[in-house]
Amino acid sequence: MSPLPYMARSLTNHCRRNSKPYLSLYSTLGNLSKQAENKFNSHPCRKHSFRSLILQSTSQSVKIERLSDSDFGIVEVKLDRPEAKNAIGKDMLSGLRHSLEAINVDSSANVVMISSSVPRVFCAGADLMERRTMSQSDTRAFVNSLRSTFTFLEGLSIPTIAVIEGAALGGGLEMALSCDLRICGEAAVFGLPETGLAIIPGAGGTQRLPRQVGKSVAKELIFTGRKIDARNAASMGLINYCVPSGEAHLKALEVARDINEKGPLAIRMAKRSVDGGLELDFQSALELEEDCYEQLLNTKDRLEGLAAFVEKRKPRYKGE
Numbered sequence: 001m002s003p004l005p006y007m008a009r010s011l012t013n014h015c016r017r018n019s020k021p022y023l024s025l026y027s028t029l030g031n032l033s034k035q036a037e038n039k040f041n042s043h044p045c046r047k048h049s050f051r052s053l054i055l056q057s058t059s060q061s062v063k064i065e066r067l068s069d070s071d072f073g074i075v076e077v078k079l080d081r082p083e084a085k086n087a088i089g090k091d092m093l094s095g096l097r098h099s100l101e102a103i104n105v106d107s108s109a110n111v112v113m114i115s116s117s118v119p120r121v122f123c124a125g126a127d128l129m130e131r132r133t134m135s136q137s138d139t140r141a142f143v144n145s146l147r148s149t150f151t152f153l154e155g156l157s158i159p160t161i162a163v164i165e166g167a168a169l170g171g172g173l174e175m176a177l178s179c180d181l182r183i184c185g186e187a188a189v190f191g192l193p194e195t196g197l198a199i200i201p202g203a204g205g206t207q208r209l210p211r212q213v214g215k216s217v218a219k220e221l222i223f224t225g226r227k228i229d230a231r232n233a234a235s236m237g238l239i240n241y242c243v244p245s246g247e248a249h250l251k252a253l254e255v256a257r258d259i260n261e262k263g264p265l266a267i268r269m270a271k272r273s274v275d276g277g278l279e280l281d282f283q284s285a286l287e288l289e290e291d292c293y294e295q296l297l298n299t300k301d302r303l304e305g306l307a308a309f310v311e312k313r314k315p316r317y318k319g320e
Contacts, residue, residue: 059095061086063117064102066109073110073260074253075103080117088146088171089127097149104156107319110267111259112156113252114179115163122162122188125170128197146171146203150178154204154275157268159259163252164188165245169227174201177208180271182238183252184230185245190238191227213238263301264319269293 061081067074077099079086086092103109116122126146131139153160153175162168162176164184169191176182176190192201192209200206201222210218213236221228234242243251259267269292277285296302300320308315 059091059098061089061092062095062099064099071253071257071260073108073264074113074256075106075109075111076113076115077103078115078117079123082118084127084129085121085124085167086116086118086172087124087127087129088175089130090142092127093142093146093149097145097152100149100152100156103158104152109158110264110319111158111256112160113163113249113256114160114175115249115252116165120166120187122164122166122168123172123175124167125172125193143202146174150174150204154178154208157271158264159267159271161252161256163248164239165248170194170201170205171203174203174205174208177212178204181240181252181255183241183243183248183255184233184239185248186230186242187245188230188233188239188242188248189227190230190233191225192222193225193227195223196225261314263296263299263305263315263317265299265301266296269296 061079063078063080065076065078066072067076077096079092079096081087081089081092088096103112131142134142159181160179162179162182164176164182165188166185167189168176168184169189170193173190173192192205194201194205201209206218206222209221212218213221217236220226228236228238230239230242233239241248241251241255273285273289273292276288280288301315301317304317305315
């Protein structure tokens, strides 16, 4: 797969391009994982019947799972580097980038969950042991690639949910901030400790955190490198839901299912309108909203939604 360009671009233009249908890459991949299937289907808290399809990955530390049956349209990206607490090294970054590229060109994907397969940690940040072996130019290239990958994650046309149990520090928090929604267990810990290493958050943290929690709070957290617990994170608006430890994935799946039931084209246009509008003056943002709404008027899904309402049944949206 050829790497996509990761130069910063207008979010509006990026989302406009991604609103077009694409040929699904997943349709060419097969082999159900029985182990994952049994794990999900046997869980007592599951309310839906679904299977998990393990998709090919170019990295040992990043896996893609696509849910099926009633959860078709939900894709999960799993970080799996237990020996380093999911610290982001070159292999994990490459795997994450290629996973996002695959999702970006799959028109059947409606929502993405980013989670960890490692107990009690989401992502510990950059791999500092690997960083010590890098030259100055290598470090610059790696951080630039990390920043552009998170920008690409943020610019996906479909909703993204960070599922956080345990530590989300440094680049791990920056990854979570690049997602649309963040759901955590009550034992989660958040922080940007980079100033303690005589650097700054370099993968979007100095920009996304103040936009999420406000300038003054963000400055205090970045200047001091202070870690905060899940309840404090919830009170300052950093996360959407704080649930009992071990239940973040179930809550995220509940939210993903709720999104997955809605009109997929409408979800894409809603995200484009909100994200793009925040970068514009108010009048221009209203014009963007008008443009997004206009693109939905001539869709089969809009007519299906009206028909389902009149007939008092559940709509069957096809993304058309």
